[in-house]
Amino acid sequence: xxxxxxxxxxxxxxxxxxxxxxxxxxxxxxxxxxxxxxxxxxxxxxxxxxxxxxxxxxxxxxxxxxxxxxxxxxxxxxxxxxxxxxxxxxxxxxxxxxxxxxxxxxxxxxxxxxxxxxxxxxxxxxxxxxxxxxxxxxxxxxxxxxxxxxxxxxxxxxxxxxxxxxxxxxxxxxxxxxxxxxxxxxxxxxx
Numbered sequence: 001x002x003x004x005x006x007x008x009x010x011x012x013x014x015x016x017x018x019x020x021x022x023x024x025x026x027x028x029x030x031x032x033x034x035x036x037x038x039x040x041x042x043x044x045x046x047x048x049x050x051x052x053x054x055x056x057x058x059x060x061x062x063x064x065x066x067x068x069x070x071x072x073x074x075x076x077x078x079x080x081x082x083x084x085x086x087x088x089x090x091x092x093x094x095x096x097x098x099x100x101x102x103x104x105x106x107x108x109x110x111x112x113x114x115x116x117x118x119x120x121x122x123x124x125x126x127x128x129x130x131x132x133x134x135x136x137x138x139x140x141x142x143x144x145x146x147x148x149x150x151x152x153x154x155x156x157x158x159x160x161x162x163x164x165x166x167x168x169x170x171x172x173x174x175x176x177x178x179x180x181x182x183x184x185x186x187x188x189x190x191x
Contacts, residue, residue: 015078023081027088034089038096039119044109062094066163067189070170083167094159097124098152105145114139130156 015023069086076082103122106112115138117125125138129152140146 015081019078020081023085028084030089031092034092034096038100038123041100043103043117043119048119059097061090063095065093066090066166070166073167073170074174074177076174077178079171079178082174085172085191086167087164090163091159094155095123095126095130098129098155099123101148102126102145105148109142109144112140112142112145114141125162126152129153132156 066086069082069090073079073082073086098117099122102113102125103117103119106117106122110116113125115121117138121138128135128138129149140149
């Protein structure tokens with residue numbers, strides 16, 4: 001990179017290894033914190049308030065960061081890297097939100113599912129529903145449990161369709177903005 005070019009040479013070449021490692025470390029760290037927080041509450045009556053709060057506040061905790069992430073993708077010199085970081089944090093949050101929505105109620109009302117659910121069972125069930133694999137080893141037995149599963153299936157479609165479309169669009173717009181800035185700085189000439 002030459003002095004005085006505002007970092008364009010490095011930006012055109014892509015993110016540095018150091019930057020990529022930092023982004024991956026942040027994504028892994030965020031996912032680790034989320035999983036740890038998911039496994040902390042006990043599966044008993046004391047977790048009812050935590051579960052209800054999670055289910056009521058949780059969706060806002062997903063939508064707000066996605067909106068902020070879109071803005072940061074648009075402004076970033078490396079929009080693809082920002083998008084990967086956002087997905088690596090957002091998808092685990094989304095899945096753990098529903099896993100919490102299955103784990104505690106299943107502990108409080110053992111007949112909700114075909115078998116008792118541990119934290120890991122609830123997470124496995126959530127990922128199975130998300131991936132549409134449908135192994136059938138865990139089934140929603142009560143109307144309330146089936147309703148939550150239905151909400152998750154609809155939310156899965158929104159996340160897979162709309163959220164990914166928004167993030168991919170933000171990456172494209174961010175890259176276009178970066179290319180336009182580079183063209184302006186080089187006087188309209190290519191490389």
